[in-house]
Amino acid sequence: MAEPLINTHIERLDEERISKCGWLKLFSSQAEPRFYHHPDWILAADENLLQCPVELACVHQGDQLKLMLPLQARAQRHRFHAPRHDHLTLGDVLIHPRMSAIESNSAIQSALSLAGTAQWDWQICNVPERSALLGMLAEQNLDNTTVSQTHAHWEQRPARQSAWFDLQEGLPPASGKLRRNLKRLRHKLQEAGQLRMQWVRQPDELPEAYSRFLHLEASGWKGAQGESTAIAADPALTNFYRRLLAPRFEGLQPVIILLWLDEECIAAQFGLQTGQCLSLLKIAYSEQHSQYSPGSLLLQDTAEQASKLGLSTLSLVSSPSWAERWHPHTESVWHLTRYANNPGGLALRTLDRLKQTARARVRRAA
Incomplete structure (x- = not known):
């Protein structure tokens, strides 16, 4: 034939x-x-x-x-x-x-x-x-x-490296020392107030969560630079990420994940899920709480929740230097x-x- x-x-x-x-x-x-x-x-x-x-x-x-x-x-x-x-x-x-x-x-x-x-x-x-x-x-x-x-x-x-975690191998971080440090920091934050994670996926809730993310990213070192590199400082970038919150075709699920201390958002992630993979495109955290590593605490919570949802891969997209102590998989x-x-x-x-x-x-x- x-x-x-x-x-x-x-x-x-x-x-x-x-x-x-x-x-x-x-x-x-x-x-x-x-x-x-x-x-x-x-x-x-x-x-x-x-x-x-x-x-x-x-x-x-x-x-x-x-x-x-x-x-x-x-x-x-x-x-x-x-x-x-x-x-x-x-x-x-x-x-x-x-x-x-x-x-x-x-x-x-x-x-x-x-x-x-x-x-x-x-x-x-x-x-x-x-x-x-x-x-x-x-x-x-x-x-x-x-x-x-x-x-x-x-x-x-x-060009560079891309890092990810295989959630079927176990939850990050792999290092016992890092897990103990995160446990200690989490306990200190919980002494100051109620700590909770919010996993936002619903279309009607994503715009408000995105505003929280933008505000948090702009409040950190990116917003403090002479020429701000924060997403909120660039209308094109702001609209690009906002556009991703409303996909017109199936197969792409936007996710914004927030870490709250009482009524204050202290860390946030902008992610996209495809299949069994959640890719974290952007991560932001409160500089005022940096001594508690809120970004790392949220990453730990995100990995746990992703595993519970049946996802097999958590991707960091790039390979930032801070991720080395988490011992992720990397690829060129x-x-x-x-x-x-x-x-x-x-x-x-x-x-x-x-x-x-x-x-x-x-x-x-x-």
């Missing part, structure tokens, strides 16, 4: 096209769907953070979406990238789990060919190690050193660049390598 024909095309990023293109079905087919795979994540960024419109490069086999790749043009018309912003903390390409590495690579080539023959490169930032895209590159031997594969050259650069996060096999792509790749070499020499000399 003949295989269904491959159909590759560009879709506009809007709710109607998302509903029709099969994105949600492809999302739900993932063994471990994450917030950055979900259409509302890209929609929220497109509506509030990104200056250039996002398009969807889709590869269908018959009537089934096999690969979906968000695409933006840069100011230079020969260069393209996936959506990127400082607050787009992780990124990926959605690939059907049953596709082989060879099929995935062919589908990516087909999707990116939609950008035209004048394309020099395509970049995607903050791709976690678990990504099917990185798995495809490793299996096809297209990592840092290898450059020959049909129509393109791939390179990857380390990568920046990927695909250089087209044409004069522009080859010249750009050479130039980028020269820049990387120069930066490395400067770092060694410093």
Whole structure:
């Protein structure tokens, strides 16, 4: 029986096209769907953070979406990238789990060919190690050193780490010393008042909880800086996170978690749940109570509640230095660049390598 024909095309990023293109079905087919795979994540960024419109490069086999790749043009018309912003903390390409590495690579080539023959490169930032895209590159031997594969050259650069807890292995923190310290700090706070956690998921309760979170984050060191980096100081960021509280498609559950001391909120988390994973995008705490580590106390409570709800993973998204004493699992996060096999792509790749070499020499000399 003949295989269904491959159909590759560009879709506009809007709710109607998302509903029709099969994105949600492809999302739900993932063994471990994450917030950055979900259409509302890209929609929220497109509506509030990104200056250039996002398009969807889709590869269908018959009537089934096999690969979906968000695409933006840069100011230079020969260069393209996936959506990127400082607050787009992780990124990926959605690939059907049953596709082989060879099929995935062919589908990516087909999707990116939609950008035209004048394309020099395509970049995607903050791709976690678990990504099917990185798995495809490793299996096809297209990592840092290898450059020959049909129509393109791939390179990857380390970006940072991403930390998470496997709640099926036990509740964090693993360190007995840290658990004892948290128990002591919790007892001291309870002597000062009633300590309680509030887990907010209901749509009509999320706006007020979000206001609490914004106020708490802005009251700390982020709000005290000369040029505030707090979310509340930037209308675009405020609207981006607010937009995530009202997803238009199923599969993404916003959660705001608050820690109260009597009537005062002393710690807060902004999270997104997909499948069995809760990802904590932002954490805030009261500087006035910092000697009691309210952020750590809330993280401990959140892990316990997530486990009770049957979740298997609690992700910190990034890997902050304070998390080291919690001994989480970590994975590498990568920046990927695909250089087209044409004069522009080859010249750009050479130039980028020269820049990387120069930066490395400067770092060694410093």
